[in-house]
Amino acid sequence: MIELIVGTETGTAEYVADEVLELLEANEIESRATLEPELELLSTSNLWIIITSTHGAGDIPNNLQPFIQSLTDNQTDLCGKKAMIISLGDSSYDTYCQAGTKIKDQLLALGIELITPIFQVDAMNEEMPEDLVMEWLADLLPLISSLN
Ligand SMILES: Cc1cc2nc3c(=O)[nH]c(=O)nc-3n(C[C@H](O)[C@H](O)[C@H](O)COP(=O)(O)O)c2cc1C
Numbered sequence: 001m002i003e004l005i006v007g008t009e010t011g012t013a014e015y016v017a018d019e020v021l022e023l024l025e026a027n028e029i030e031s032r033a034t035l036e037p038e039l040e041l042l043s044t045s046n047l048w049i050i051i052t053s054t055h056g057a058g059d060i061p062n063n064l065q066p067f068i069q070s071l072t073d074n075q076t077d078l079c080g081k082k083a084m085i086i087s088l089g090d091s092s093y094d095t096y097c098q099a100g101t102k103i104k105d106q107l108l109a110l111g112i113e114l115i116t117p118i119f120q121v122d123a124m125n126e127e128m129p130e131d132l133v134m135e136w137l138a139d140l141l142p143l144i145s146s147l148n
Helices: 012-026 065-073 098-109 129-138 141-146
Strands: 002-007 031-034 047-052 082-089 119-122
Touching: 002 012, 012 031, 012 047, 012 082, 012 129, 047 098, 065 098, 082 098, 119 129, 129 141
Parallel strands: 002 031, 002 047, 047 082, 082 119
Antiparallel strands: none
């Protein structure tokens, strides 16, 4: 089971996640998405795909903050888990895509392995961020499938 963990304030990342779910399902990769992640439900999954926007001044969206904070507060051991991060932002901010970077730093400190570099999408210059994400993911489907 691949878990999509979605951080959004105004729905763009959720829309991207819906498209990713469809792509994975079309390739017979079992997956589901959540906006309110709970560690107990996620712990059986080998791969977390985190799709997050950035809000405020480089902040993690409100719906994801408690989860990420609780992982750090509890020093949750994430060794053996793998993750990918898709980070949406707007390059006119000097805190461009910083939520993805913050999440990466916190998860790496807890032992997770990132299996790709963060994929950043500039919502300022992309009318269809989901198309870029789909293009990027297409080459990664065999890898994702092997972790299902
Ligand atoms: C109030 C506000 C603050 C934002 N702050 C940042 C920021 O600090 N860095 C960044 O890269 N993008 C920032 N953005 C851009 C959003 O991350 C971008 O528009 C994203 O696509 C929104 O996705 P969402 O609808 O899933 O929340 C901000 C947008 C808004 C409306």
